[in-house]
Amino acid sequence: MRKNKAYCTDENWSGRTDCKHCAIRSTVLFSVLSEAELEDALREIDNQWVEAGSELFFQDTKGQYVYTVRSGCVKMVHEIGDGSCYRIVRLHYRGDTFGLEALLGEPYRHSAIVLQKADICRIPVSTVQTLRTRNLQLYKQLILRWQATLDEAEHFLVDLNTGHAESRLARLLLKLDAHNERHLIPDLLREDIAAIIGVTTETASRLMADFRRRKLVCDETNRQMRCDPGALKSLI
């Protein structure tokens, strides 16, 4: 079934409110393209709900798409050596863009795997190129996305890989909490927690079990949790 309008410009599409953070959206306003040209360029943008665990792209492969998160959460996974071991180098949340390397014709640096059921826009590199040749504003937007990605990567190093494992886990939970307005944070796999804060799966499990006993976190439905930000901050 072919849509007759692009998602981004279709007023009848129910999801439009989540577009406000999108790089494309905020540059379309400044576009010098005609309405028809715009429709055409944007029609190739695909929007979809993706289940947790799905892989959007793989480390070291080339791809023709850049992605934005409309809701949910995506992990950027870097495999090390023979693949027996991996680190999560960033998370991307609502409003974020990832896979920017594709715009440079470079292979993806990491695998992108959905952490929490996510609403994802998949934007062809060609679409971005069409828009940006006509529109300086898009370059600025892109640069802002690159900087945001860099900020997130550096936060991972500074906040989640420094200090004792307990503080690191506390900071991780606070970070997840800050990105969820409804204060429901995903109950991550212990293996993922381990790959984020740089410990073994067992240590991650012990810490989480301990946090639960100390009532720093409590379970909610649907593999989600709620945390006590005040208490967590005191652990940092």
Next chain:
Amino acid sequence: MRKNKAYCTDENWSGRTDCKHCAIRSTVLFSVLSEAELEDALREIDNQWVEAGSELFFQDTKGQYVYTVRSGCVKMVHEIGDGSCYRIVRLHYRGDTFGLEALLGEPYRHSAIVLQKADICRIPVSTVQTLRTRNLQLYKQLILRWQATLDEAEHFLVDLNTGHAESRLARLLLKLDAHNERHLIPDLLREDIAAIIGVTTETASRLMADFRRRKLVCDETNRQMRCDPGALKSLI
């Protein structure tokens, strides 16, 4: 003493060969500015040798300059909490650009401190803005720099903060070696090594002393070292 020509365009300036990696340099070729305009824009670029330990800018301050390394090495230092503790989140070597946040009008994320006597170009934000309004090529160059910065930050996380301290130190030495064509690497302060690989100063010292005893590294003049890449690789 005022120069009568900009460094970048002065054929008599002895340092010109190191310009080949510069973002400005590689876009000047595509510039639509007149030669006079170009001279004017580039004249504000300052070039200087900077001693180890000098601070080019400070974390959380705003500045009007972006920098490039013509030779030597600069560390990006992030202070944590009250400043009693810090991490080094990236290193920048010959050809790199840093302080890009300034182009967005944002405060510098980290302090930039010279690690090894360095030849630095200091480029005013206004110069970049003058050039880029007339020149799409510069945007592409800037984006490449942002990606390079991101790559370096992620390598720090994946290579230098994963695995045992011994492997991390080995990877650090190999990285330093890879950035020095003459295979002379700086003999870093133990405190800096510690802030890079995420251990205490004592552990960094013990490891380095051990590496020296095992002949994995040996001292050279001028606080420099030589390392045995083959042996180091076997430790990874």
Next chain:
DNA sequence: CGCTGGTTTGACATATGTCAACAGCCGTGG
């Protein structure tokens, strides 16, 4: 010469890793 700041080293504490067992959950297939 005696500071000073960086380095090395020792003795000991402890956080985290390792290996292994077991428990709970869930989907599958008999």
Next chain:
DNA sequence: CCACGGCTGTTGACATATGTCAAACCAGCG
């Protein structure tokens, strides 16, 4: 329906890498 296997999480016992604290050492330098 139950039995089973596979996956994830929890926990224990123990090993070990790294942190902590303190002392000694060393080179450069006023």
